[in-house]
Amino acid sequence: MPTILNHTYKSILFVLLILLVSTSLNGQNVLYDYIELSSKNGSTESFLSEIESQTDIVFSYSNNLCFKDSLNLPIQSGMVREVLDAIFVSCPSNYTVRGEKIIIHPITGDKKKYVVKGYVIDKHTKEILIQANVYEPEILLGTVSNNFGFFSITLPEGFAHLASSYVGYQNQHHYLNLTKDTTIYFWMEPKEELDEIAVLGERVPGKVKSSRAGIIDVPIEQIKKVPVFLGEVDIVKSIQLLPGIQSGGEGFSELYVRGGGPDQNLVLMDDVPIYNSSHLLGFFSIFNADAVNSVRVIKGGFPARYGGRLSSVVDIRMYDGNSEEFKGTASIGLLSSRLAVEGPLIKDKSSFSVSFRRTYFDILTSVWQLKEADKSRYYFYDFNTKLNYKLSKRDRLHFSTYLGKDRYGISYNEQTIEIEQPDGSKVSRKEYDESDVGWRNYVGSVRWNHIFGEKMFANTTLTYSDYRFFIDQSSNYVSDGSWSKGSQNYYSGIRDLSAKIDVDYLPSPKHYIRFGGSMINHTFYPGIDVQLREITSSTPIDTTFGGTQMYRQEYRFYVEDDFHLFPRLKMNIGGHFSLFQTESNKFYWSAEPRLSARYLIKDNLSVKLAYSQMTQYMHLLRTSVVAMPTDLWLPVSDGIAPMRASQSALGLEYEISKGFNLSLEFYYKELSDILAYKETAGYFDFASDWQSKLTAGSGQSYGFELLLHRKMGNLSGWFGYTYSKSTNQFDELNNGLEFPANFDRTHDVSIYASYKFSKKMDMGVTWAFGTGNPITLSETKYYAPQLPTTEVPNKSSYNQFINQRNSYRMPNFHRLDIGFNFSKDKPWGSRLWSVGLMNTYGRQNPFFLYFSDVENEQTGDIERSLKQFSLFPIPIPYVRYTVKF
Known part of the structure; x- marks a missing residue:
């Protein structure tokens, strides 16, 4: 019995001791109390005595601890631990805390x-x-x-x-x-209440600031407060307000980063590449903000783990879902409605997130056009799902999908035709000429996370990405006394199947090593199919052009290390290696060095340097300067080399005061083997192979970006300015002379301000200015009579003379947008009214320029003038109602 009692007594004491130690460890430790010494000079014993007199701390120490009669400390105030480290800097010691008692004992040998x-x-x-x-x-x-x-x-x-x-x-x-x-x-x-809003990424303690230049982490909550067109919260439009990132024109959601084109941006949704991130021909992005967890934009100093594009990486991560309770958000606006729901599937094991967005233009127009002969319809939708499952403490599974589609159709030129039946009778029916345009993204991924040991994290991913678009045009006409239908069907796209593994290895706090590889199976679908058939038959009687599928393999490997070389010097060094297989089994390869470094001049002032090389194995062939569904993704070939770029950057980052930052970054970028259509080639020139219509050239871009940013207080925001110069040179274009790139913009200014009046009301204002985009205009229009030998000699035509490519600029762009948010808590959640005014002062920014020929009534002469078309020439209000439950 005494033995049992003794054992029970010891067990109780052991449990109490564990609870006591646990409580003391998780509470505020006396090592982190703040103290201030009377002087930096003194002895070891006097300093310890002064600390005891200022606090309730009692010191106990080993006889082997080194004591000195005279010390000159580098600090006079700080936490107890900091002062003790300064006192015993010549003989490092460890500290054990027992309540208010600190035991000091010297460290012998290497510390575990x-x-x-x-x-x-x-x-x-x-x-x-x-x-x-x-x-x-x-x-x-x-x-x-x-x-x-x-x-x-x-x-x-x-x-x-x-x-x-x-x-x-x-x-x-x-x-x-x-x-x-x-x-x-x-x-x-x-x-x-947010003390600060970070646009450059959160400022971390001085000695652990990032080694990366040109990286921006955009808080999703801030994106939701930026005034946007028709109240549609748009991630890409918010990104466009940052220095070094521009839009292709008013209203567009494409990205032009440091002189690069929209095809040079690697857009990732949960690690899956997105080949078309736009709705409504580029006016909106496909990303539903209600489903997005984080947004990271990299425009320079690329980490080795990214590859395949030349200008930027937009890394978007979707919500896993609330694993504690069911929550939802519903919103209705002028253009679309949204619904997002999340919650647990299995308590502490699994959760889900589902969101859906759809326009209702087609529903409204169908009502307006009930009595109209010509009818049009348009809609787009997004559907996001994400599931995650915790297999064990070391293993997790993630499933995510995205489905999105645009479709626009028009029926016109109504005609009543008679069709003869087999029995000789005739039946009347209405036929229309029709045009349909559509494009879609289907995206899916499965990811398995596993922790190996204590220092290694691995993510294995299987992805599927399928982007398709089509154009169907048909017209009815009489041929040899019978009705026939001519149709042109354009169908193209790209599909990827890939497998990859990414490993994070952290051997020590001074090293963060990443390595991995991937294999991608690309299938390209280029093609145009023009057919003629009788209206009473579905069997084609003539096919004039067709395309074939192309299968390509791509392999990627990388390794990088983010490490401290010296206490104030942090570096990231890595390499990205890739292989791409062509139609003849020829391989293009690339070895791309990546380097970034950060040196702390002071704890609030750092200088950053970056160099990277990038290679791109696919090209986007464009039919215009804006996004169109006829834009065509095609791979490199035996005759078309991959595009390559090298970029250098030098930056300065200064924290003027708490929450008030200034950053300045210079960059220089060179590009080679970029593509353009030859001056004599047309997109629908079916007589020649697509490769023969293209010519390769080079380009360069340089400039600097300034950002002054206030992150704290009721009034927050930033001022951004970009100066840049981007040029191209093609031997077969512009007489071989250098010319401004299509996306060159010399000056770009953006101002964003947010003011929080109260918990229930806030206001957001944006103002943007940009130099006009370069365009090509004819300088002379001259008479070109037909030869007398032609059948109709009286007819004549005009030709236009173009002296230099992109030698003119559109008028400068500027616009002011204002938005207000009114929120109120409800028993079931909260509601939010968002109202605003786009283009507040009615600036008529040019969408495109064109020549107009008008006959002078007095002289009869044809006078030519240059005019502009403005897409949003007047202020445009918006309103949106959102509830959270």
Whole structure:
């Protein structure tokens, strides 16, 4: 019996001890109390005595601890741990805390190190937080959470203070006594009021700032407050307001980054490439903001893990879904309605996120056109789903899909025709000439996350991406006394199947190693099919042109290391290697070095340097300067080489004061083997192969970007300015002379301001200015009479003379947009009214220019003038109603 009682007594004491230690470790540790010494000069004993007199701390120490009679400390105030480290800098020591007692003992030999790993997660929704900062503020070591919220950091044995910060969330802290490898979770609590809004990415403690130049993390909550056309929250339109990133024209959602074209941007949705990210011919992007977790834009200093494009990477991650409770958002606006629902499937195991958006133009127009002979219809929709399942503490599965489609159709030229039946009778029916245009994206991915050991995280992904578009045009006419129908069917697209693996390895806090590889099977669908058939038969009687499928293989490998070379010098060095197979089994290859470096001049001032090479194995052939469904993706071939680019950047980042930043970055980029149509070739020139219609050239782009940004307070926002120059040179174009690129814009200014009047009301204002885009205009129109030998000698025509390509510029662009948000909490959730006015002062920005010939009534002469067409010449209001439940 005494033995049993003794055992029970010890067990109870052990449990109480564990609870006591646990409580003390998770509470505020006395090592992190703030103190201020009376002087920097003194002895070891006097400093310890002064600390004891200022606090309730009692010191206990080993006889082997080194004491000095005279010390000159580098600091006079700070946390107790910082002061102790300064006192014992010549004989490093460890500290053990027992309540108010600190035991100091010298470190003998190499100090053991342990790994702390885990996830950074939203406390309420259990949504993972991407690129959250995780750091030890005292010894100035840190890392970031990856795209799945995972982090790993190696710290010395003993007491450690580990903190995490993320924009829009309160900082969280863990106080640990490390005696073994440990797993922890940062449960981040959202702030009711944002102290700062970060556009350049959250500012981390001085010694753990990113080594990367040209990277922008865009908070999704800020995107939702930017005034946008017809109240449609648009991720890409918000990105366009940042320095170095431009739109192709008023209203367009394409990206032109540092002189590059829209095809040179790698747009990723949960690691899957998107080949057309626009709705409504480029006026809206396909990304439903209600389904998006994070947005990252990389415009220079590309990490080695990205490849395949020349100008930028837009990495978009979708919500996993709330794993605690069911929540939803519903919204209705002038153009579309949206619905998003998320919630748990299996408690603490699985969650889902589903969102849907659709326009109702087709429904409204069908009512307006009930009595009209000509009818038109248009709609687009987006459908996002994402599921995740926690297999174990080390394994997780993610499933995500996206379905999106645009379709526009018009029926016109109504005719009543008579069709003879087999029995000789005739039947009347109405026929229309018709035109249909459509394009769609089908995207899917399956991802498996696995943690190997304590320092390695692997993500294995299978992806599917299918982009298609079509144009169907048909007309009815009489041929040899019978009705016939001529049709032109254009069908094209690209489909990818890929498998890849990405590995994050963190051997120590000073190294973050990433490596991986992928294999992609591309299928290209170029083709035009023109057919003639009788109206009473579906069998074609003539086929004039057709296309064939092309199958191509692509392989990619990369390795990179983000490391501290010196305390103030951090670097990222890596390489990206790729192979691409052509139609004759020839391989193009590329070895692309990547380098970024950051040097801290002061804790609030850093200089950054970056160099990267990029290769692109596919081209987008365009029929105009704006996005059209006839734009055609085609691979490199034996005769068409891949496009290549090299870019250098030098930047300065200065924190003027808390929440007030200034950044300046210079860049220079060279491009080779870019493509353009020859001056004598046309898109629908069926007589020649598509490769023979193209010519290759080179280009260069340089400039600088300035951003002055206030991130805190009720009034926040930024001022951005970009100066850039982009030129192209083709031996077979413009007489071989250099000319401005189609997307060259010398000056670009953007101002965004947000003011929070109260918890219930805020206001957003944007103003943008841009130099007019270059265009090609004819300089002379001359009479070209027909030869006398022609059948109709009296007829004549005119030709136009073009002296130089892109030698004129459209008028400058500028526009002011204003929006207000009115929110109110309800018992079931909240409601939000969003109202605003686009193009507030009615600026008539040019959409395109054209020549108009008008006859002078007095002289009879034909007078020619240049005119412009404005897409939105007047102020356009918008309203949207949103509820959250």
